[in-house]
Amino acid sequence: MTAMLSRLLHRRDELLSHILGPRPLGRTLFELTLLMAISAAGYGAVLGMWHGTRLAAYDAIKLPVVLIATSSFTVLFSWVAALALSVPLRFAQVAVLTFLALATASVVLVSLAPIAWFFTVCAPEPSTATRTTHNALYLMHTGFVAACGLAGTRALWHGMNRLGQPRSVVRRVYLLWVLGYAIVGGEVAWALRPFVGSVSPQFPVVFLREDALKGNVYEFIGRDIVPYLWSRQTP
């Protein structure tokens, strides 16, 4: 795993050449998945630690699961989309490029873990009186995950630009991949909630909520968030 970390950080060009070459990619996929899972587990532990060790342990499992599940759900579409737009990638190459982006994002995330840890240990204990702290931590983690996701997609973009295809075609494939990943990732993360944990006693620390698969994040946004925002704008 350290060898893969070193390749990812110091010899990325060589790694991309290997991925885009004709050789088998099973071992590379395994090493990238392992690196991503361990890095994401490290950040996951910090993500859940505000609510104690139980949620920290849960998140150390759930965050890698979110990434792996999202990739699994989207990889087929990504491959088909690439072929349909005349980007001749093997299925294994699509899978490895996806995990390259995820591993990059996870490594950046784990490099931010000391900062997230520090803010979490400085935060008052969770209670109904600490809703602002909850929101601030939530915002911090969301910001970190979003920034790391961007770093990951940047690695993907660099990789795709080496395919020798016209830039407009590469951009279309890239946008489709990122869009598919964002839509599915949002739902997978929603189904596997809680991550930061709630301050309301109505929502205790659990691995999965009972209503995990009852409704999805987009229904929630359409049913609850948009009407709420709309009602605030209307005098």
Add this chain to the structure above:
Amino acid sequence: MTQSIDVAAQEPGNVLTTLDELLRRPDAGFARARAGVPIGAWTLRVVVGALGCCALYGAGGGFFAGGAQIGIAAVKAPLIVAASALLCLPSLYVFGLLAGAPLTRARFVVTLAGFIGMLALVLVGLLPIEWLFSVSTQSLAFVVWLHLALWGIAILFGARFLRAALPEVPSSALLLWLAVFCVVCFQVTTVMRPTLWREPHAPVIAHGKLFFLDHFGRALR
């Protein structure tokens, strides 16, 4: 950063000359790192000098409350900068590498030490101004704003150093890292509170957890 073997050969011998060199030729450390000259002693001198400058800056801030707070702030200020740098060190390394900077261990160490050194040098340059305003006001809110402004100036110079040290890294990534560094500094300051003003017989480090926005909000009220 231009390479210069002359710079590598003429290594300053003490903390003051090292800091002087950092100000006049900020690329000297990088030239030494590239030339394969050991940078351990140089880094140590920069870090010691930077912490000394931060201590002086802290003492200047302590004049607002006066008395023992001068010494307490002089100890806390370098701790705040050192702890923040340690917490943000992994992210700068990973940001730099992923942005395409071929960071060797020596180059990274010189970058981080130079950044902290530049920050501390600007802070110590602002010391007379800080002292003047600290002793001439009784408004905590004013001195908090003053320190935020001075910190902002120091960060601008630190950013300039980072920009030159890591030209491969996009400005947006550096700005993001600097923003995170500032926020971490604010939270470390909150953990170390009270730094500028302490009630009589209050503990040197306050108990209880507090978010920096709440702390700064109370101080600015």
